[in-house]
Amino acid sequence: MMKILVPIKLCYDVGQMKFDSNTGEPILDAVPRSMGEADRCALEEALKIKDSIGGEVVVVTIGEARTHSKMLRDAFAMGATGGYLVSTGDYDKIDLNTVTMIFKALVEATGPYDLIIMGAGSTDTHSSLLPPMLGAKLGIKTVVGIDKLEYADGEITAVCTYGDGSYTYKLKPPALLSVTSEANLPRIPTIKDILRAKKMKFEELSVESLVENIGKVDVLGIEKYIVPRKKLIWEVDSEDKLAEALENILSVLREGV
Amino acid sequence: MYFEFTEDEEIFRESVEEFSRRYIEPIWVDIDEKNTIPFDLIKKMGEQGLFAIPVSEEYGGMGGSFMMTTIAAEVIAYYDPAVAIAVYMLLNNGWPMALDLYGTDEAKGEILPKVASGDAFFGIASTESHGGSDVAGIKSFAKKEGDVWIANGEKVFISGVREVQELPAGGGWFYLAKTGSLDWGHRNITAFALLPKWNGELKNGFKPTLYEEIGRGGLSSGGFILEDFEIEDKYRIGEENKGFYYVLEGFNIARILVAAACLGSAQWALDQAAEWLKNRKLFNGRRLSSFQGIHFRYAELYAELEAARLFTYRAARLVDKLYMEKDPTLKPRDLNIPVALAKLKAPEAAVRIYEEVLKWYGAYGYMKESNIYRGWLGTFSYVIGAEGAQNIMRLIIARDLLGGEYIRE
Numbered sequence: 018m019m020k021i022l023v024p025i026k027l028c029y030d031v032g033q034m035k036f037d038s039n040t041g042e043p044i045l046d047a048v049p050r051s052m053g054e055a056d057r058c059a060l061e062e063a064l065k066i067k068d069s070i071g072g073e074v075v076v077v078t079i080g081e082a083r084t085h086s087k088m089l090r091d092a093f094a095m096g097a098t099g100g101y102l103v104s105t106g107d108y109d110k111i112d113l114n115t116v117t118m119i120f121k122a123l124v125e126a127t128g129p130y131d132l133i134i135m136g137a138g139s140t141d142t143h144s145s146l147l148p149p150m151l152g153a154k155l156g157i158k159t160v161v162g163i164d165k166l167e168y169a170d171g172e173i174t175a176v177c178t179y180g181d182g183s184y185t186y187k188l189k190p191p192a193l194l195s196v197t198s199e200a201n202l203p204r205i206p207t208i209k210d211i212l213r214a215k216k217m218k219f220e221e222l223s224v225e226s227l228v229e230n231i232g233k234v235d236v237l238g239i240e241k242y243i244v245p246r247k248k249l250i251w252e253v254d255s256e257d258k259l260a261e262a263l264e265n266i267l268s269v270l271r272e273g274v
Numbered sequence: 275m276y277f278e279f280t281e282d283e284e285i286f287r288e289s290v291e292e293f294s295r296r297y298i299e300p301i302w303v304d305i306d307e308k309n310t311i312p313f314d315l316i317k318k319m320g321e322q323g324l325f326a327i328p329v330s331e332e333y334g335g336m337g338g339s340f341m342m343t344t345i346a347a348e349v350i351a352y353y354d355p356a357v358a359i360a361v362y363m364l365l366n367n368g369w370p371m372a373l374d375l376y377g378t379d380e381a382k383g384e385i386l387p388k389v390a391s392g393d394a395f396f397g398i399a400s401t402e403s404h405g406g407s408d409v410a411g412i413k414s415f416a417k418k419e420g421d422v423w424i425a426n427g428e429k430v431f432i433s434g435v436r437e438v439q440e441l442p443a444g445g446g447w448f449y450l451a452k453t454g455s456l457d458w459g460h461r462n463i464t465a466f467a468l469l470p471k472w473n474g475e476l477k478n479g480f481k482p483t484l485y486e487e488i489g490r491g492g493l494s495s496g497g498f499i500l501e502d503f504e505i506e507d508k509y510r511i512g513e514e515n516k517g518f519y520y521v522l523e524g525f526n527i528a529r530i531l532v533a534a535a536c537l538g539s540a541q542w543a544l545d546q547a548a549e550w551l552k553n554r555k556l557f558n559g560r561r562l563s564s565f566q567g568i569h570f571r572y573a574e575l576y577a578e579l580e581a582a583r584l585f586t587y588r589a590a591r592l593v594d595k596l597y598m599e600k601d602p603t604l605k606p607r608d609l610n611i612p613v614a615l616a617k618l619k620a621p622e623a624a625v626r627i628y629e630e631v632l633k634w635y636g637a638y639g640y641m642k643e644s645n646i647y648r649g650w651l652g653t654f655s656y657v658i659g660a661e662g663a664q665n666i667m668r669l670i671i672a673r674d675l676l677g678g679e680y681i682r683e
Binding site: 051086087090091094202205206207208209211212214215 | 281282284285286288289292293296321322323324327336337338342
């Protein structure tokens with residue numbers, strides 16, 4: 018029976034972020050948070066496999082019950098069969114290496130898993146480093162940035178679009194796969210799914226029970242990225258010069274204004 | 275009063291938002307233009323569990339809370355500010371809930387699962403040509419012959435007249451007729467589930483007419499004449515000659531949902547306006563949002579909307595306490611003032627917001643292309659009186675505060 022782990026992250030909705038007009042820093046308290054878009058697609062891929070051949074889909078997140086329980090229930094409502102909350106109050110400060118070690122320890126403690134499917138990057142920080150790091154630490158086959166995923170007859174077919182073209186991989190479990198937010202249109206839980214999920218429970222594990230040394234990174238400041246703008250004017254006084262001006266505009270656009 | 279949503283209500287809100295972004299937002303203007311909600315959208319809403327939300331699972335409902343129903347009406351109206359889809363949805367929640375409360379087991383088992391799936395419509399038919407507020411003065415009459423009631427009379431300004439005829443299973447309305455005598459008064463009215471088309475079959479004695487409305491295009495409005503229309507006794511709702519009391523409870527339920535739809539639509543208008551005010555520049559490059567006159571009005575309108583929102587949520591919580599949790603300290607009449615406050619304030623706040631937003635948009639707001647007018651016309655229906663006239667809300671509040679005996683001299 019297939020057992021799949023889906024790590025999920027509570028992400029800030031960057032589209033609704035407001036910034037302090039004096040310091041340029043984001044006002045995070047007022048920003049709604051929910052499961053990352055690519056994580057939701059990862060969960061959808063896991064659920065599709067479960068729907069076709071049966072099995073378990075277990076979600077895991079690092080955080081606090083107060084803030085993270087809603088996201089876990091959201092995952093249950095989508096169809097996850099179980100979940101873990103690795104509890105810590107400092108979840109925003111834990112460094113990436115420690116996050117990797119936490120998930121590795123959790124896999125060893127609660128596995129084995131046939132597949133680990135996760136979002137290629139989080140909606141807010143989007144470093145995309147966690148999937149390859151976790152795959153490397155676990156020593157399992159890893160494919161990252163999957164836009165199309167299929168599972169049939171015990172074999173995974175993964176299509177990734179990288180800078181130089183489209184790559185198709187075929188592999189068998191166990192494996193770690195990271196999917197992009199292009200991979201699918203995730204299911205929307207119905208009201209009955211939500212009411213069913215209300216009765217489900219997730220298991221809490223303390224972060225200290227999984228790793229001894231917790232590395233932390235303090236974010237000293239975040240500033241709004243302001244795209245520098247140039248104003249360029251081409252004056253065209255005759256039809257002959259129109260083609261030349263358009264060529265100039267295109268060349269600037271290609272370079273990036 | 276401190277207010278917060280439960281975790282499952284928040285997840286539900288997000289799910290309805292996602293559903294509406296995917297399937298409603300891209301087509302709401304088209305629906306308003308073409309005056310019809312596509313059946314595949316109605317079916318999708320049924321599959322998503324957006325009909326019969328507060329109806330018990332035993333009868334095919336979702337077994338959800340009334341607060342969830344209220345949230346759904348508000349969210350859907352945000353993505354269809356012309357409010358046709360939200361009103362379609364709320365009718366098919368509020369009146370099925372009223373049927374679930376007082377209908378016979380047989381009628382509930384037959385009707386409610388089809389409404390829940392989207393295959394049938396179930397709304398309200400009470401208004402007659404002499405005026406919707408004078409329910410005690412209705413002239414429709416039903417006479418019992420054996421196990422069948424023979425109904426005659428005319429209803430006007432009824433939502434869903436086209437949908438009942440076009441949906442695969444059909445449907446109908448929570449219908450009121452005099453059964454004791456035709457005298458003016460409320461103690462001779464009986465409620466029925468009237469099903470002019472049922473299981474795909476149009477019944478004899480039903481003569482519908484369709485009207486053309488100025489707003490809320492997706493949902494049909496019309497009237498019908500019943501001529502010796504037969505209603506089986508199993509479709510009687512509650513006791514004979516007590517229909518007036520049941521319909522008042524139904525109206526209280528529906529009014530909260532109507533208020534929620536107005537809130538969603540008005541919030542859309544305010545959000546559209548915020549973007550406009552922040553980006554529209556004039557008088558040597560000043561943003562409209564930098565003018566203090568705009569700040570004052572924007573804040574006032576937001577305050578009105580938030581006040582109406584709290585009235586609406588409080589009333590919804592009371593419905594859950596009364597009907598779902600069966601709080602023994604509450605009675606149906608305890609809803610009267612909280613519901614009337616929500617229904618009084620939400621549509622008026624919405625219309626005021628639309629009128630101001632249209633002015634902020636200037637000439638562009640007057641263009642069809644801006645689409646602002648669609649929400650204005652849609653919500654205006656509820657200031658005029660759909661689901662209860664505003665002056666009736668004022669009467670309810672004053673009567674309950676001052677005492678009925680002091681206002682009937």
